[in-house]
Amino acid sequence: MFKTIESKILDATTAQLQVEKWQSEGLEIVFTNGCFDLLHYGHVRYLAEARALGDKLVVGLNSTDSVRRLKGEHRPINDELTRQTVLAALQSVDIVVVFQSDTPYDLIYLLKPDILVKGGDWQPTQIVGSDWVLENGGQVLSLPFRDGYSTTNLETKIKATSK
Numbered sequence: 482m483f484k485t486i487e488s489k490i491l492d493a494t495t496a497q498l499q500v501e502k503w504q505s506e507g508l509e510i511v512f513t514n515g516c517f518d519l520l521h522y523g524h525v526r527y528l529a530e531a532r533a534l535g536d537k538l539v540v541g542l543n544s545t546d547s548v549r550r551l552k553g554e555h556r557p558i559n560d561e562l563t564r565q566t567v568l569a570a571l572q573s574v575d576i577v578v579v580f581q582s583d584t585p586y587d588l589i590y591l592l593k594p595d596i597l598v599k600g601g602d603w604q605p606t607q608i609v610g611s612d613w614v615l616e617n618g619g620q621v622l623s624l625p626f627r628d629g630y631s632t633t634n635l636e637t638k639i640k641a642t643s644k
Contacts, residue, residue: 486566486569486570487569489569489574489575489576489577490565490566490569490576490577491576491577491578492578493578493580493588493591493592496539496576496578496592497591497592499576500537500539500576500592500593500594503536503537504593504595508535508536508537509534509535509536509537509595509596510535510536510537510539510592510594510595510596511531511532511534511535511537511538511539511594511595511596511597511598512538512539512540512541512585512589512592512594512596512597512598512610513527513528513531513538513539513540513541513597513598513599513600514540514541514542514543514580514585514588514599515540515541515542515543516542516543516547516548516551516552516556516557516564517540517542517564517567517568518548518552518556518557518558518559518564519558519559520564520567520568523600525571525573527600527624528540528568528571528573528574529573530624531573531598531624532573532574532575534596534598534622535595535596537575537576538573538574538575538576539575539576539577539578539592539594540568540574540576540577540578541578541579541580541585541588541589542561542564542565542568542577542578542579542580543579543580543583544561544579544580544581545557545560545561546581547580547581547582547583550583551583561579565577565579578592584609584610585609585610586609586610586613589609589610589613589614590610590613593613593614593617593619594614594619595619595620596614596619596620596621596622597610597611597614597619597620597621597622598621598622598623598624599622599623599624600623600624600625601623602623603623604623605621605622605623606621608621608623
């Protein structure tokens with residue numbers, strides 16, 4: 482069944498209800514999070530790999546203010562609506578939820594995913610929310626980072642070619 486892009490963008494409470502419904506149906510929920518500012522090959526591969534670990538993928542998306550606090554005043558490059566919409570358009574993504582804080586801990590606590598995933602060089606014990614997920618019988622995984630693919634690299638390339 483085709484879902485509209487907009488129907489995948491939910492607030493935290495609605496996402497919680499949907500996740501609970503899916504879990505009551507026996508589906509495994511995977512959660513990941515990030516800024517996802519300039520979507521690139523590394524992001525798309527990572528999200529597809531994360532989705533393959535379970536039945537549904539929920540992506541926590543840092544709000545604009547959160548990205549600025551974490552990455553600096555020059556970020557995000559894309560506005561929040563654009564970042565939400567691009568993520569929601571991906572087949573691998575089932576829900577996108579924006580969170581305002583610097584970490585998704587409260588969102589992870591609320592959603593209670595079965596599998597928590599991050600990419601790059603994060604060790605599972607370093608992943609925010611890993612304590613909660615593990616205490617509740619879930620799994621925490623770190624997926625391989627794809628060298629050479631990052632928003633920072635893209636930003637550098639764009640700046641170099643615009644001079």
